[in-house]
Amino acid sequence: MTARALVIAAYAVLALAAVFAELAGRTRRLGLVPAGALLDAVRATRVGRFVVLVAWAWLGWHLLAR
Amino acid sequence: MPAQPEVRSGLAVGVGALYAAAASLSRPLTNAALVAVAVPVVIVFAAAARPAPVVPAGQRLRRTAVVWGAVLGLAATVELVAFVRQPAYDVASPELPTLSVLLDPLTGAGPTRFLAWCGWLWVGWRLVRR
Numbered sequence: 001m002t003a004r005a006l007v008i009a010a011y012a013v014l015a016l017a018a019v020f021a022e023l024a025g026r027t028r029r030l031g032l033v034p035a036g037a038l039l040d041a042v043r044a045t046r047v048g049r050f051v052v053l054v055a056w057a058w059l060g061w062h063l064l065a066r
Numbered sequence: 067m068p069a070q071p072e073v074r075s076g077l078a079v080g081v082g083a084l085y086a087a088a089a090s091l092s093r094p095l096t097n098a099a100l101v102a103v104a105v106p107v108v109i110v111f112a113a114a115a116r117p118a119p120v121v122p123a124g125q126r127l128r129r130t131a132v133v134w135g136a137v138l139g140l141a142a143t144v145e146l147v148a149f150v151r152q153p154a155y156d157v158a159s160p161e162l163p164t165l166s167v168l169l170d171p172l173t174g175a176g177p178t179r180f181l182a183w184c185g186w187l188w189v190g191w192r193l194v195r196r
Contacts (some may be wrong), residue, residue, distance in 0.1 A: 008168065016138055021133050022132060025130060031129045037121070037131070038130045043118045044118045046117075053193060056110070056193060060190075061100075062166055064103055065094060065100045066094060066095055066099075066121060066188060
């Protein structure tokens, strides 16, 4: 397996894990809640809100502007 | 009289889709694309200045935070390893591609760029929604 294939496989596994975690949260399985509920809790604090917004802004700049 | 929540949501979706359509016409690495990203960032940061309702932390929330922290932490690690192994800051490595390099064919132009814009704007709107 090449390094490139390994990196792509790692991203694919993590994407699947994210989908699985969200589905488990939405169906209230494995003791999880939806990612939206976690996001609401994080943005309830000033620091959490700032960190999440900076991450969102960076994603937009990184993927859409550069 | 203030607008109903459904009307406000519908308006937000319409305005967002129109903005995404216009913004997706901008090409990456141009000032137009930079401004197109900066405008919603300024609006969302301004809207986020208002305090959000407090959410009580429970066992489920903590467990979810651990799971998502692990997923995002691992993704950041893979991205960082790929980034530091690049031959130069602005030269991508074909052997160890970063996520943005892999997504370039989708986010660079066309309908998928429009969808990427819609997704990004939706997340921004979700971050300031009451």
